[in-house]
Amino acid sequence: xxxxxxxxxxxxxxxxxxxxxxxxxxxxxxxxxxxxxxxxxxxxxxxxxxxxxxxxxxxxxxxxxxxxxxxxxxxxxxxxxxxxxxxxxxxxxxxxxxxxxxxxxxxxxxxxxxxxxxxxxxxxxxxxxxxxxxxxxxxxxxxxxxxxxxxxxxxxxxxxxxxxxxxxxxxxxxxxxxxxxxxxxxxxxxxxxxxxxxxxxxxxxxxxxxxxxxxxxxxxxxxxxxxxxxxxxxxxxxxxxxxxxxxxxxxxxxxxxxxxxx
Amino acid sequence: xxxxxxxxxxxxxxxxxxxxxxxxxxxxxxxxxxxxxxxxxxxxxxxxxxxxxxxxxxxxxxxxxxxxxxxxxxxxxxxxxxxxxxxxxxxxxxxxxxxxxxxxxxxxxxxxxxxxxxxxxxxxxxxxxxxxxxxxxxxxxxxxxxxxxxxxxxxxxxxxxxxxxxxxxxxxxxxxxxxxxxxxxxxxxxxxxxxxxxxxxxxxxxxxxxxxxxxxxxxxxxxxxxxxxxxxxxxxxxxxxxxxxxxxxxxxxxxxxxxxxxxxxxxxxxxxxxxxxxxxxxxxxxxxxxxxxxxxxxxxxxxxxxxxxxxxxxxxxxxxxxxxxxxxxxxxxxxxxxxxxxxxxxxxxxxxxxxxxxxxxxxxxxxxxxxxxxxxxxxxxxxxxxxxxxxxxxxxx
Numbered sequence: 059x060x061x062x063x064x065x066x067x068x069x070x071x072x073x074x075x076x077x078x079x080x081x082x083x084x085x086x087x088x089x090x091x092x093x094x095x096x097x098x099x100x101x102x103x104x105x106x107x108x109x110x111x112x113x114x115x116x117x118x119x120x121x122x123x124x125x126x127x128x129x130x131x132x133x134x135x136x137x138x139x140x141x142x143x144x145x146x147x148x149x150x151x152x153x154x155x156x157x158x159x160x161x162x163x164x165x166x167x168x169x170x171x172x173x174x175x176x177x178x179x180x181x182x183x184x185x186x187x188x189x190x191x192x193x194x195x196x197x198x199x200x201x202x203x204x205x206x207x208x209x210x211x212x213x214x215x216x217x218x219x220x221x222x223x224x225x226x227x228x229x230x231x232x233x234x235x236x237x238x239x240x241x242x243x244x245x246x247x248x249x250x251x252x253x254x255x256x257x258x259x260x261x262x263x264x265x266x267x268x269x270x271x272x273x274x275x276x277x278x279x280x281x282x283x284x285x286x287x288x289x290x291x292x293x294x295x296x297x298x299x300x301x302x303x304x305x306x307x308x309x310x311x312x313x314x315x316x317x318x319x320x
Numbered sequence: 321x322x323x324x325x326x327x328x329x330x331x332x333x334x335x336x337x338x339x340x341x342x343x344x345x346x347x348x349x350x351x352x353x354x355x356x357x358x359x360x361x362x363x364x365x366x367x368x369x370x371x372x373x374x375x376x377x378x379x380x381x382x383x384x385x386x387x388x389x390x391x392x393x394x395x396x397x398x399x400x401x402x403x404x405x406x407x408x409x410x411x412x413x414x415x416x417x418x419x420x421x422x423x424x425x426x427x428x429x430x431x432x433x434x435x436x437x438x439x440x441x442x443x444x445x446x447x448x449x450x451x452x453x454x455x456x457x458x459x460x461x462x463x464x465x466x467x468x469x470x471x472x473x474x475x476x477x478x479x480x481x482x483x484x485x486x487x488x489x490x491x492x493x494x495x496x497x498x499x500x501x502x503x504x505x506x507x508x509x510x511x512x513x514x515x516x517x518x519x520x521x522x523x524x525x526x527x528x529x530x531x532x533x534x535x536x537x538x539x540x541x542x543x544x545x546x547x548x549x550x551x552x553x554x555x556x557x558x559x560x561x562x563x564x565x566x567x568x569x570x571x572x573x574x575x576x577x578x579x580x581x582x583x584x585x586x587x588x589x590x591x592x593x594x595x596x597x598x599x600x601x602x603x604x605x606x607x608x609x610x611x612x613x614x615x616x617x618x619x620x621x622x623x624x625x626x627x628x629x630x631x632x633x634x635x636x637x638x639x640x641x642x643x644x645x646x647x648x649x650x651x652x653x654x655x656x657x658x659x660x661x662x663x664x665x666x667x668x669x670x671x672x673x674x675x676x677x678x679x680x681x682x683x684x685x686x687x688x689x690x691x692x693x694x695x696x697x698x699x700x701x702x703x704x705x706x707x708x709x710x711x712x713x714x715x716x717x
Contacts, residue, residue, distance in 0.1 A: 122356065150360040153493065154502060180666075182525075183646055184505035186493035189461070193497035198577035199461055201490045214581075219486050222586040224458075227579040238640070277360045281502030281539040287339065287363040287525065287532045295690065296677070302698030307706040310678070310694055311714060319655060319676050320622075320714065 059113045059208075059230075061103045061172045062164055063137065064191070065096040067121050067128035068181045092128045095176025097243040099236035103174055104136045104244065106208060114138050116167060120148055120159050126260050134246035134254035141167070145265040150277030153182075157190035158279070162270035163263060164195065171230040172213070177202060177237050185235070192233035200228050204239040322360050322376055327351045329372035339367030341530055363530070388478040388540040391417040394468070394491070395426040395440055395448070396483055398459070399583075402436055404594070405483030407443045407553035409546060412510055413481055414444040414554065416519070419512040422478070425449050425565075427471065429464055431457035434564070441562035444554050448562065449475075453569040455576060458583065459487050462576040465494045467569055472499060477541050479519050481510075484545040492545045502536035503543040508550055508650075518542065524646065524669050547650045549594040591625055591641045593649045598624025598657075599674075601644055602632055603667075605660020605681060605700060609637035614704050615659060621711045622655065627671075629661045645670035659700045663688030680704070 070091045092100070100117065107113040116139040117132040119125050129140035143163050151159065164170065173195070178185035185201070192199035204223060205216035208230075217224045218237060246254070265275060273279055297313075299306050314320045325336075325345075332350040344357035345364060352372070362375040393409035395402060410426060417424035426445040428436060430452060437448040451467050468491070472480070480495075482488040484506050496503035508531075509522040518535055519542040525532035536542040593599060600619040602612055612626060619626045627644040628637070644651055646666040656674035661667060663679075663686055671677070672691045679692035680700045689695045696703055 149358070152502060153505075154497065154500070157497065178647075180647065182505075184493075185489045186496070186503060186505060189490060189493040190497040193465075193494050199490070199494070200578060201461075202486050217486075219583075222584045224580050225582040225584065227581060228577065232577075281500070282504055282521075282534050282536050284361055284363060284525075285520065285533045285535045286366055287341070287530050289530060296693040296695055298684075298689065298695045298697065302696060302703060304706055306696055306698070307703065307710050310696065310707075311710050313694065314676075315714070317676075320711075 059106065059110065059171045060169050061106065061113065061115050061174060062167060062170045063096070063100045063103050063115060063117045063132070064160060064173065064175045064187070065100065065117055065119050065128060065132060066093045066176070066179045066181075067091070067119065067125040068093045068179050090124065090127065092131055093176050093179045093181075094238060095178060095236055097176070098238055098240045099174040099176050099234070100132055100135060100137065101241045101243040102203075102206065102236060103172075105241065107136065110208075116141060116170075118160065118163055118167070119143070120151075120156060120163070123262075126262075129260045130251075130254045130258075131246060133258045133260075134250040135244060136250065140258070140260045142260055142262045143265075143268060144262055147265040147272055147276050150280065151275060152280035152282045153184050153186035153190060154282070155275045155277075155280040157187050157194060158274045159265070159268070159270055160187065161191050161194040162268040164191065166263070166268050171211075173197070173231070173233045175233065175235045177235045188233055188235040195231075195233070197231055197233050198228050199233040199235070200226050201235040203234045203236050206234070206240070323354060323358055323362065323364065324374050324376060325352050325354060326372045326374070327353075329370050331370055331372075333369070335367045335369065336364040336373060339364050341525065363532075383538055385478075385538075385540050388476045390423045390425060390475075390477045391420070391479045392425050392427050392449070392472075392477040392481070392541070393445075394480070394482040394488065395428040395436070395445075396485060396487060397428065397430050397433055397436060398487075400430070400433060400436070402439060403483060403485060403548075404553070405485060405488070405546070405548040406440065408548065408551040409481045409483055410440065410444045411553040412546065412551040413479075416479060416510060416512055417446070420478075420517060423447055425477070427451070427468065429456045429467055434566075437564045439556070442556040442558050442560050444560070446562050448564045450564055450566045451569050452566070453571050455571050455573060456569065458580045459491075460576045460578055460580060461490055461494055462578065463571060464491050465498060466575055467571060468495055469498045470570070471567065472541060480541045480543045482543070482545045484547045488545055492543065496543050499541070499543075501539040501541060501543060502534075503545065504534045504536070505545050506547050507544045508547070510544060510546070519544065549650045549652065593625060593627055593642070593644060593651050596625040596651070596653050598622040598655045599627045599644070599651055599653045599671075600624055600657045600659065601627035601629065601642075601661060601671075602638070602659050603629035603661030604631040604635065605662070606632065606637065607660075609635075611660070611700075612638050614701070618657065618659075618704050618708055618711075621708050621715075622657075624653070624655070627651070627656075629664065629667045631664070658688050658692070659704060661688055662686045663691065 175188035504521040
């Protein structure tokens, strides 16, 4: 079975802090990580590799040269092959343009039975790229995968809903998107890390390598454009109620009562 | 294509550095210069007061988009019941349609769901496009995508809004990809541009500290998903009249490549954060899962529900359905009490439009105090029991 896992390198937003004076992000020293949901997709692929013979895992990402680190981590965890699509021409892509690039890369990889993505990336939260790859490859998709089992050429999936789940059968090849409930990602072993840097190799592909039409990628290929960005007006600083005792709590409730909040 | 900084115009004010979401501008010899992080997004252009930054764009030929008219909202139903998000989208779609002077249609797919059309009209739809077929009884990506894209291709709406539910977020990108148009996820504000009459789609970007207004200038329809709970629905008016446009559905079983074998309702009661009037949330500051007992006690006294930050969910202290924030639920209760929550951007994005925010935190510099209406600096394990006691007193009085 050939599995392609699409991953994204993202800033660890849990570590992002606000500058209390300016209200802007402090980005210095924020570590880059593999997006959480993508780790779950990779782990599930690795579990299939543990269980069955002849499972080959290719990890694929689009990003700047620094994304090499994310791919090495995936290799260290046990992926067989890593591909980085990196080109100035893809900068500024929206989800539609990103999925065009990844689709072109997947077509160049050639054969696949399963394409696994994370549901969404923590820096954008769009959850669009997985389904858009599925559409462009004309494959069935199941998103929000919280449990799955492979039997022959069929995957039986639990797809999470807000108030429960659906049980869905889908035939391979297909696109799946993983959520956190699916599994707990493993840690890379020390020997795995050595292998990832010494034995294994990250292939870097340009836009030309994947033979993608430049008109459908990057900023200018994107149907959506950012017209403007702005920092939301900070809400006026509220009232700090001094102290931390009965009187403090009492005062809080007096204000709430006065303002008819309670 | 790309961003250019004209160093002779640059005054070294550093405003662009703040505006850049990618850390791609640095100061060199008192002038701003770009580094390799630049994605060409253009966020810096408007920040420059001296017109030293120009974002060059390839002029695209403008297509004739005038054939696209009307606003559509996807009226999601499950098991014959409309989701709340359908009414919220109608409320928002109504404003957009009125501003454009066009018709607002609710698109309803299912089987034996004609009984729901009145409800959609009473809440503000001018028209319900009703597509019924046995294969549409349950949601499938393939079935719903085919029927909706066929409808779009024949009727050509200019705007489509979809609720960002687990179903809407499966469907929206698939439709957008098939139609080769843009889709803006999780919008928090939608407006119509006065001059160009295009949809201005505003959403938190880059982790939520910057808002971005996104447009889809050359593609139609303009598509956006909206998170449940963000927009306000209008109250129902049973005197409102509208039309039901029952359409023929061409759909074959083999068009649908997934088989839904079963829909299982989760046994545990779903946490209804979105409709709650009072939410008491706990975060990393609780220190351990036991802390949620105390949070629960306060919530119960106030007749509210328990929320949490992502940190508490990631620590395994509470299940994810309690999570408030950008990756959790967006809430706007009357009272939001944040206990031991520092106020990460992604949490603030989900709760800052609450009517009254009360924060309890040990750290006086915690960002949560920046959005709080009332703050108490102190140990939540001391403060909350006092609050519980005080509420009991208020109730008795």
